[in-house]
Amino acid sequence: MAKKVRPVHTCSECGYVSPKWLGRCPECGEWGTLQESTPAASGGAAAAAVTGQLTPGLTPTSPAVPITKVGAQATRTLPTGIGELDRVLGKGLVPGSVVLMAGEPGVGKSTLLLEVASRGAAQDHTALYVTAEESAGQVRARAERTGALHDSLYLAAESNLDTVFGHVSALKPGLIIVDSVQTMHAAGVEGVAGGVAQSRAVTAALTTLAKSTGIPILLVGHVTKDGNVAGPRVLEHLVDVVLNFEGDKQSSLRMLRGIKNRFGATDEVGCFEQTATGIREVSDPSGLFLSHRGSTPDGSAVTVAMDGVRPILAEVQALTVDPVAKNPRRVVTGLDSNRVPMVLAVLQARAGERTNDKDAYVATVGGMRILETATDLAVALATWSSLHEKPLPPKMVVIGEVGLAGELRPVPGLDRRLAEAARLGYTRAIVPNTKVTATGIKVRKASTLREAISLLAS
Template identity: 55%
Template sequence: MAPHTSTPSRGSVAGAAVMSAARPIRDVPLHEAASTPTGVGELDRVLGSGLVAGAVVLLAGEPGVGKSTLLLDVAARWAGGGRRTLYVSAEESAAQVRLRAGRTGALHDQLFLAAETDLGAVLTHIEQLDPELLVLDSVQAVTVSGTDGVAGGVAQVREVTNALVRVAKQRRLPVLLVGHVTKDGTVAGPRLLEHLVDVVLSFEGDRHSGLRLVRATKNRFGPADEVGCFEMTEGGIREVADPSHLFTSARAEPVPGTALTVTQEGRRPLLGELQALVAPSAAQTPRRVTHGLEGGRVSVILAVLERKAKVRLHNKEVYVSTVGGARVVDPAADLAVALAVASAAAEHAFHRPLIALGEVGLSGEVRRVAGVERRIAEAARLGFGLALVPPGSNIGLRGMRAVEVGTVAAAVDLLQLRPPKRRDPEAPRLRLAE
C-alpha cells in the first residue's frame, strides 16, 4: 500500500526556502547574541551590557530632552573604538549637528554624518559606507518614495521601520532610532513600531532640570527593569553612576517638612527627598498641589493623616514636591510623604536624619514593599543609621537601626509630630539621641 502523502490546501505556502536548518537548541552559538559595550556605562546598564549585532533600538522622548545629544555621544564613542559609524540627521542640517558635536566633544574621524530625509538615500549611504553602527534621527522624519502619507504618518513610519529592520538583520548592523512621543508620553506613530524593534528606551527628564533617566520598556536582549541616570550640562550629557546626590538638597541642618526615602527605579535603589509645606487657607476648598508625585496618591495619604493620625489638614493648603526634578511613583515613598506633611503641619523637624519606607493603606497601616534590604543597604552606604520600616522587614545590617512601625499614627507619634494633647499617651517614643 503506497504511503499517504498530503497535498497543501488552497491558500497554504509550500516549498518555501528556509533561512537555516533547524538544529538542537544546545547547538545554537551564543556569540550571535553577544553584546558590545557602547562606551556609555549607564546606557549599557539599561541595554543589558551593550549593543547586539543586528539589534534595532528605539529611543523615545519629548522634544528638547537630549535624545540627539545622547546618541551623538554614543556614536562618537563607538567610532572611538575604530568602528565606522554613520549618523543620519533627518531633522537638522549637517552643519547644526557638526556644531553640537564640536560643543560636546563628539568629533571623530570614523564618525560619518549625512543629512537625508529619503529612505532610499539612507540605504545608499549604508551600502557605500558599510558602517558598524547606524544612528537615525528621527524615524518619523524619514519618508519612502511611492508610499502614501506624510512623514510621521502610520504608513510611512511602518515602511521605514520595516526596511531598516531588514537591513539590520541582513547586515548584522546595530541601529539606533530616535523617536518622538505624544502628549501623553507614548511613542508617536503606529503601535506596530514598538513591536518591530528589539529594544524600546524611554528618555525622561524635565527640561528645567539637569536630571535625565533612561528606562527600558522592552528589551529582547536584557532586563526590562533597569534605569540609567544622566545629567545635562553645558558641555553635553554625562552619565551619573551614583545619582543619589541629585535627589537631595545640600542642607546642613534639618528643617520641618522634609523626609527622606529610598525609591527603587527598576532594580536600582535611589535616595530621594520629599518636601512639604502646610499653610493656612482662607478658601472653602484648600489647595492640594504636588510636583513629581501622583496627585491622587498624595490625596489618599492626606486623608489617612487627617482621619487616622489626627493631623488637622482640612483647613490647610498642602504642597508636596520632590527634590531635583525626580518623578516618584514608588509606593514605598508613602510613609515619607506622610511624615513630611506631618512635620510641616507640626513645624517640627527630625532631630536625626532617618529613612522612611512603607506603603500606606486606607486603614492607616504601613505595608511591606519589595526590596527593603536593598534599599536599607543603600541608605547605610550613604551614611544613614536609622530607618523606619514596615513590620516584618527583618533588617539586620551593621550600623543601621531599623525601627518597625505598623501604622502611620504610630510613626507620627514615634517622631513626636503631633501636639501633646493629640498624642496617644501609650504610644512609644523614639529616642533620637541614641
Template identity: 55%
Template sequence: MAPHAPTGPATAVRSAPTSAARPIGDVPLHEAASTSTGVGELDRVLGGGIVAGAVVLLAGEPGVGKSTLLLDVAARWAAGGRRTLYVSAEESAAQVRLRATRTDALRDTLYLAAETDLGAVLAHIDQLDPTLLVLDSVQAVTVSGADGVPGGVAQVREVTNALVRVAKQRRLPVLLVGHVTKDGTVAGPRLLEHLVDVVLSFEGDRHSGLRLVRASKNRFGPADEVGCFEMTETGIREVADPSHLFTSARAEPVPGTALTVTQEGRRPLLSEVQALVAPSAAQTPRRVTHGLEGGRVSVILAVLERKARVRLYNKEVYVSTVGGARVIDPAADLSVALAVASAAAEHAYHRPLVALGEVGLSGEVRRVGGIERRVAEAARLGFGLALVPPGSNISLRGMRAVEVGTVAAAVDLLQLRPAKRRDPDGPHLRLAEG
C-alpha cells in the same frame, strides 16, 4: 494526511533555506553577545550593551534631546577607532557638525551623512561598512516608489523593515530615532514596536535637565531598567548616581523634611519630601502638593488627623518633592506623613533616616515591593536607620531597620508631636544609639 505530504497550500513556492536548522545547543552564544555602547547608563537600560544586528528605537517628544544623546553614543563608539555612521535625515550636516562641536563629539571615525532617501542611506551603509548606524529619524526617511506619504505609516514601516533586514544581514547594530507626538498619531513609534528589537523611551522635564531613558520592550534584557542623564550646555551627561538630584544637601536636620527611597523601574532613588504647615483662618485651609498625587496626600493628612492625633484641620499644608521629582510610588506615603507631622510639630528628628511604607486608611503601614533593594540603596548612601513596614525582615550590616506597624507608632517613635503633647514615657527611638 499522509506523513510526508507537503504541508500548506499546494501552490506555495519553496525556496532554499538561508541556513540549515541547527540543534538549539549548537547555535553559538556569541552571536547574541552585547557590546558596551560607551555610555554606561544606556548599557544599563539595554541590558549590558548593544547586540550585533539589534535594532533599537529611541522614542521621545520633540526637543527632549534624542539627537544629542545618539550623537554622543556615536562619538563614544567611534572613539574606539570603530567606523560609525550617523545619518541625519532631519538636520543638515552642518547643523549636526555644530552640535558635535558644542558637545565635543568630533571623532576621526565618526562619519556623517545627511540623507532623506532610503536608497541613499543603504548605499552609505554598503560604502562605509560601519560598525554602528544611527539614523535620525526614521520618520524623516522616504522610500521612492513606495505608497503613502513620507512619515506616514506605510513608508515608515517600509524604512524600518529595510533597516531591520540590513541589520540582521550585516550584524550591524542600528539606533533609530522615532518621534512621538503628544496625541501619538502620525506613524507613532507604536507601529514600529513590533518591528524592532528594543524600544527605549526618552523622557524629560521641560524645567529641569533631568532625562530618563526607559526600556519598554527589550528582546535582550530586562524591560524595567532606567537610565539617568542630565542635559547641560555642553551636551548630555550620564548620571550614574542620581540620588543627589532629588534631595537637598543640608547638614542640619530641618523640621518638615523626610527621606524615602522610591523606585523608577527597578532602580531605587533617594527622594526627599518637604512639608510646610501654617495656621489658617480659612474655613477650608489650603492644601497644595507639588510632585505628589493630591489625592494620596489628602488621604495621608486625614490618617494623620484621625489616627495619629496630628491636628491639621485648622492648618494650611504644603507638600512638595525636591528637584522636580514626580513621586507616585506608594512607598513614599510614610515619608509624606512624617514630613507633615514633623512640620506640624516644628520638630526635626535628629538622625538621618529613610521612611518606607504605604499608608492604609486605618493608619497601618503596609508592605511595599522591592524593600530589600530600597533599604540597600539607603545603606549604600550612608544611612544607618530605616523605618520599614512590619514583616520586612531586613538584616543588613550597618543598617538598623525598625518595623513600624502604624503611622501613629512612627510619629511616636520620632517624637513628632507638639511639645505639650509629647509623652516622655512613650516609645521612642533612642537616637544616639549606634
C-alpha cells in the same frame, strides 16, 4: 479574470484598517486619521498553500543549520561606552539589533545618540549618523559643543532610504544611527514621510539591513501627545528594543526606561542629567537629589523610592501654614495628587494631628516624580514635622504605606531600599512591622502611624 482589489482606509496613528472611511478611528479615537490605500495583491507560494496547492519556493540565501552550530559570537554585546545606557540595554548593543529610542522633542535623544556614535567611533567602530531633520552643520555644531567630534564618525544629511543604503555599502560602518525614522522616505511606497505605510516600510527595511549585515541600528522616534511612539504599533513589534527617554523640561533630570527588550530586562532605568555640554550620565541618582541637603530642616523627610529595580533616595518636603482662603489648599508637586490628601486625612483622624485647618504644600525635591505608595510615611512625617516645627532626626529614612485605618503596610523591595540608604551613610530607618534582613542601618519598626510618630522622640 483577476479579482479587483478594493482600497482600504488605514489610521495614521495606530494602524487600524477599515474597509470604509470613518471620521473617527474606532481603535485610538483620533479624528481625521484614516487614509485611503490599496493593499498589495496576494500571491506566491504562501497564497498557493492557502488554496491547497504546492508550488516551488524561492531558493534560500543560506541553508538552515542546527542551533548548536550557530556561533556564540553572534550574541556578544558591544558596550556603548555609556554605563547607564548599557544598564538599560542589558550590557550593550547586540550585533544586528534594532533599537528604537522615543521621547518628546528637546528631551535630548539626538544629543545622547550622537554621544553613542562618538563613543563607538572611538572604539574603532566606524559610525554613520544619518540626520533627516537637521542639516550637517547643525549636527556638527552640537558635536563640537558636546565634545563628540571624531574622524571615524561619518555624517550624512539624507532623508531618502536608498541613498542611506548607498552610504552603508560605501562605508561599511559598525554602527548606524537614523534620526529620525518618521522623517525617512522609502522610494516606491505610497504615502508621505511619517505616515503608516512609509514608517512601516522604512523600519522593516532597516531591520532587514541590520539582520543581514549584523550592524546594530539605533532609530530616533517621535512620540504623540499621549507619550506613545508615533506611527503604527507595528514599529514596536519590528524592532528588538524600545526605549523611552523622558524628563521634565523644567528639570535637568532625564530618565531612560526600557519598554521592550528582547535581550534583557525592561525594569532597569538609566539616569542622565542635561547640561550645557550635553547629556551626562548619573551613576548615583540619589546623590543628585540629596547633594544640596545640609542640616535637617523641619518639614522634610527622606525616603527610598524604587524606579524599576533601582532604589533611589528622595526628599519629600511639606509646608503647613494658616489658610489664606476659607477652604484650606492642598498643593502637590511630584507626588500623587490624590494620595497626598488621603495621607493628610489619616494623619488627622488616626494620629490626632490637625491638618484640615491648614494649607498644605507637599513636594519632592530635584524634579523627581514618585507615584508609589511607599512614600506615604514620608509625606505624613514631613507634614508632622512642619506642623510642630521639629526636624526629623538626622541620617534617617522613612519607608512605608499608610492605610486608611492608620496602619503601616510593608512595601516591596524593603531590604534593597535599606541597603541603598546604608550605602549612602544613613544610620536609622523607620519601616512597617515586617521581616527585615538588611544590615548596616538601625531599623525601628512601627505598626501604626501614631507609633511611627512616637519613635521620632525616642
